[in-house]
Amino acid sequence: MPSLNGSHIKNTKSLQAIQLEVQGRNRIALSVDCVIFGFDENKLKVLLIRSDLKKYQSKWSLLGDLVAENEDLEAAAGRILKQRTGLSDVYLEQVHTFGTVNRHPAGRVVTVAYCSLINIQHHKLNILDNELHWHDVKAAINLAFDHQQIFDTSYQWLQKRIQEHPLGFSLLPKKFSLRDLQNLYEAILDFKMDRRNFRKKFFSMDFLIDIDEMEQDVPHRPGKLYKFNYEKYEVKKKKWVGIDF
Amino acid sequence: MPSLNGSHIKNTKSLQAIQLEVQGRNRIALSVDCVIFGFDENKLKVLLIRSDLKKYQSKWSLLGDLVAENEDLEAAAGRILKQRTGLSDVYLEQVHTFGTVNRHPAGRVVTVAYCSLINIQHHKLNILDNELHWHDVKAAINLAFDHQQIFDTSYQWLQKRIQEHPLGFSLLPKKFSLRDLQNLYEAILDFKMDRRNFRKKFFSMDFLIDIDEMEQDVPHRPGKLYKFNYEKYEVKKKKWVGIDF
DNA sequence: AAAATAATGTGTTTATTTTACACATTAAAA
């Protein structure tokens, strides 16, 4: 029985023998798929592309590509993000790997799903030139391949993750009001929260910096603007055992 | 720019073209590595094998193997488990995928880590015949390849997961005392808990079946034995939004 | 200019959950 890392049989394999196995057989196409979330008009959005495969014509799919042999997984995801949104240095995290044998019509392709959160105002993607489109997450249905499953998994992952880690700020402008923040949480979690308790909770965490500015051009009493204090968070989170964001 | 799922350029690719890419280039060896946890003598253990690669001689590594081209990822992990422990139908869950370009000395190998929890009494592995060994998790240091990182990630994953899902019961015999259960949680989380509050918490969840039996052959007053009510859990968990186990 | 509107900003009370803590009971061992 072949074994990659070790063996329980007495004549163990040489590195060369393993190299032959690694290089010679059982090689599989590996891709990354990016679930790129954005937040616009108080709706959570996901960036999709129209699939160009006939079988999946008129279906939407996630943005993905094959991983090159000399490319790290996260680098591949970053490359796709840069290519499609023009953005680098964005929030990017691995969610799950999908490897069912027949998941892709072009053959065996195992794909690693990455979740990315971007500020939709920052990016300059040429939506008019191509077949990219920001979908409301509620409209992200009937996707191509197994991308529905990948998307659903990623969205659930996001819903859970945002309650424990401060990643949501990546979806907002640097300066935001507490109403913006609450709208974001309500959009992601899909339920309404009490405004007073929401504010209380975030103030008690003490990671918001009051920048002493007010909203501009709003058709009502302007709210104060805040920034998220990443430095403080980085220091504090190390001391926590169970993060309860 | 090649694209697996879709394209923003006008002349989109045919399925054939993509098939060629998938089959012809960029293929990568894919493995699974199993982090197999057990619980014995009130210690959390992990099953490791002595690495047979010279560079990593005397280092321990996780149990892993290449994924066959026609094999699902989870099936590959199940195969390794069956092969090494004789067990099937065990708790098995994907944790993370590790794909740094130079992580393995035999060439580019991307590996998907799976976490498995088994009842250490049930298995019949031939530890004497081979180089398998149950390590105390605190002694799982200095592993081969990037297996330290994989193990650390998996152990942290387990610590978090066990606080939200009832997977720990896979590590115990079918019938267990509350003391067993608490010992398990304390071993995994690495801190002591209040016995009364621990019991109260589990009773209030109402997933333990009192089977009206007592411990046997213990050198003190025997405690009651319980089973975990998987059926009830399966029904209830679907109604929960945020599981707080 | 005044009134109406629609949002922001704030505190208290209640309920729930978590934590801290002590003693009687039981079976085995001495």
Added chain:
DNA sequence: TTTTAATGTGTAAAATAAACACATTATTTT
């Protein structure tokens, strides 16, 4: 029979989460 070492149970205090109402401010309308 006594000692020992565990099981089994309840209550009070503290912390957290949930429910809830009104004054304030800037804009818009009249």
